[in-house]
Amino acid sequence: MSQFWSANQTQTNSEGSRAILVANSVEKKSDIEAAKLATTGGKIPVRPSATVLKICPHNSAVSCASCRLSELCLPIALNKSEIHQLDAIVERNRPFKKGEHLYRQSDEFKSVYAVRSGSFKSYFLSDSGQGRVTGFYMPGEIIGMDGIASHKYANSTAALEHSSICEIPFSQLEKLSQELPSLQHHFFAIMGNEIAKDQQIHTLLSSYTAEERTASFLLGLSSRYARVSLSPTRFLLSMTRGDIGEYLGLTVETVSRIFTSLQKKGLISVNNREIELLNIENLREIISGS
Amino acid sequence: MSQFWSANQTQTNSEGSRAILVANSVEKKSDIEAAKLATTGGKIPVRPSATVLKICPHNSAVSCASCRLSELCLPIALNKSEIHQLDAIVERNRPFKKGEHLYRQSDEFKSVYAVRSGSFKSYFLSDSGQGRVTGFYMPGEIIGMDGIASHKYANSTAALEHSSICEIPFSQLEKLSQELPSLQHHFFAIMGNEIAKDQQIHTLLSSYTAEERTASFLLGLSSRYARVSLSPTRFLLSMTRGDIGEYLGLTVETVSRIFTSLQKKGLISVNNREIELLNIENLREIISGS
DNA sequence: CGTAGTGTTGAATTGAATCAAGTGTCGTGG
DNA sequence: CCACGACACTTGATTCAATTCAACACTACG
Incomplete structure (x- = not known):
């Protein structure tokens, strides 16, 4: 059984516990099994759940207060009552299937x-179609800020795998x-970070x-996986080589x-979408040696 | 007498009036002459000035309310009393000489x-020095938002010509x-735009x-010049070919x-730093034909 | 089981970088 | 005010990294 982590998975710290295997496979597991996996050894305490459903990473019944991403996402730096207020305006939509769009270019900006x-x-998408x-x-990152200024989204956004979001x-x-004030401050910070x-x-x-570019991309992914308590050295790419190329300004072949x-x-070590970083130090050297 | 406009110049609409000639030359004109130029035919009404100094584009005595950039810059969408409040926190620093730094990479973020x-x-500047x-x-654009998140500026920023800023x-x-609320809204919009x-x-x-890239860069400059009521077809570049290359990911030679x-x-038509766009339509075609 | 999408590998091509040598321009100090 | 030096810009010849073209292997899914 291999151990590559995707953003869909709940990685645990205790050695004895295991996690879900392959990206997009979550739905194939029974809720019971998923629950068992997710509740063992998680860093962030999860409210004792009334139903097993609560545990599924796509479950829409989680509140901001109980969300394991609360310290990365918007609620950071908010106190309990403030989180409650934020909670009230957040809409937890149905999960998105792979390829489904959150919004499309020049849709009216709303959220x-x-x-x-x-x-x-x-x-x-440029006029020429490409x-x-x-x-x-x-997980924990904010999408859609490109639409704030013009009231229209400048990009289209689509799910790379079965995913869920908070609107x-x-x-x-x-x-x-x-x-x-702390929410204002934090949202300024989020935009500044972008x-x-x-x-x-x-x-x-x-x-x-x-x-x-490629080394930098992999290291970037690595630290973002670390942020959400997944392995920074072994993970599954949810995007195609083509996507990576379009992002880095390279062709698929390159x-x-x-x-x-x-x-x-x-x-x-690469095997399809499975990536393992064997020598992070040397990867870093590739970049600084430019 | 040629007619190339830099961001330092005050362009007027009436045909009879003239404007200052060459970038960085403002200081060489007498205050009297500058005053005469700037007061004739300007679109945005300028408060009758107590001293001619008020007219110099680098003059630090202009309030937000009287600034000709007020409809592009932060005061947009603020009412009179709000502008007054904004005015109170704005610090109008001494002018910056060409090459002087506003701040440097990893300076503490303050403004x-x-x-x-x-x-x-x-x-x-990367580790490798390049x-x-x-x-x-x-003019009218906001600098320094890259420092908001980390409380340190991520870039260094330097004046390309004799320039003045509001801190x-x-x-x-x-x-x-x-x-x-309207200031918050507008600042969110400014960041979203960035x-x-x-x-x-x-x-x-x-x-x-x-x-x-080059065509796109020129067209971008053109519309930004238009924004501040300067000619969108004839202007002076304040940056070197090297700067442009570093910005566009090209070499000076290219x-x-x-x-x-x-x-x-x-x-x-190019002559040193003087640029004239002779055929904006065809320039646009270069880009879309990608 | 077949088909469409995804990924790999090789050979030829090319756009931009590099190297090199020059001219032009500006600001400074004598 | 001119001469000098530093920098900015241009142009040509050569090289090279990445693209393009092409053919094929793998995988995943209805």
Whole structure:
């Protein structure tokens, strides 16, 4: 039994416990089994659940207060009563199937979304029809801020695997931010972070080689997996090589070639969507040695 | 007498009036002459000035209420009394000389800045010493939002020409946003706009050719000049070819070559830093034909 | 079980980088 | 005010990293 983690999985800390195996396979497990897996050894205490349903990572009945992502997502820095107020405006939609769209380019902007489980990609379609991936989103991350200024989403966003999200109507978020200074502060920070991140990618795209971009991408994923308590060294890619290429400004073929070349160098191990980072130090050196 | 406009210049609408000639030359004109130029035919009414000094584009005595950029910059959508409150927290610093730094990478984040005149570039220095330009900023635009999340600026920012700015201490901006819903709303919009803009550049860098990037850059400058009532077809570049290259992910040589090639095609006319867009339609076609 | 989508690998091509040599421009100090 | 030096820009020849084209293998799913 292999051990590659996707953002759909609940990784545990105790050695004895195990986790769900393959991306998108969650639904194939029985609720009972999923419950057993998820309740053993989780870092963040989960409210004793009335029904097993509560445990499924796509379950829409979790409140912000009980969500295991609460310390990464919007509720950070809010106190209990404030979280309760936030909770009231969050809409927990039905899960999204792989390929389903959260919204499409130039749809009217209404909400931002927090990823609860799974993952999403945003992409921009140019007039000439070809698309470019502008971002990947993992649990705890916020989607849709590109629509705030123009009241229309600038990108389309689709689920990469079976995923679930929390919808936060923006006008209500604004209203609440007016009442809760720490929410306003935190949302400014979230947007500032998005800006800083986008500028890093600007640097990456304008000066890094294909190998540097790819190494940087893998390390980025790694630390984002770590953030949600999944293994930073072994994980499943939810996106295709094509998606990665469109994101990094490379072709599918180049991405594939770089993966095999990094493997030959002993830095990573690739098997389809399964990635293992064997030597994070040397991966870092690839980037700084530019 | 040529007619190329820089962000330092005050362009007027009436045909009879003239404007200051060359970038960075403002200080060489007498205050009297500058005053005469600036007061004739300006679109936005300027308060009758007690001293001629008021007219200089770098003059720090202008209030938000009287600033000709007020409808582009932060005060947008604020009413008179609100603008007054904003005014109270804005610090109008001494002008910056060409090359002077507003802040440096990893300085403690304290303020965001609104460009009042001139222009700035932000750039990121990697460990390996080489820098990459992450953005250019023109009058009415906001600088420094990359520092909000981490409390440290992620970039360095320097003046490209003699320039002046309004400093807005961020903690005070937050406090005021708490009181003025429309300020909060507008600042969310400004940040959202920065995010959308950065994602556009992501697309540009990951799929456009050198020619497409350059055309897109020129058209972008053009519409930003138009925003501040300067000619969208004739302007002076305040940045070097090297800066442009670092921004677009190209080398100096390539930028230079593309400029001459676009000139040969009759789309633009280049003379040093003087740019004229001769055929905006065809420039647009270069981009969409990707 | 077949088909569409995804991934790999190789060979040829090419757009932009690099290397190199020059001219042009600006600001400074004599 | 001019001469100098540093920087900015241009142009050409060569190289190279990544794309393109092409053929094939794998996988996953109805």
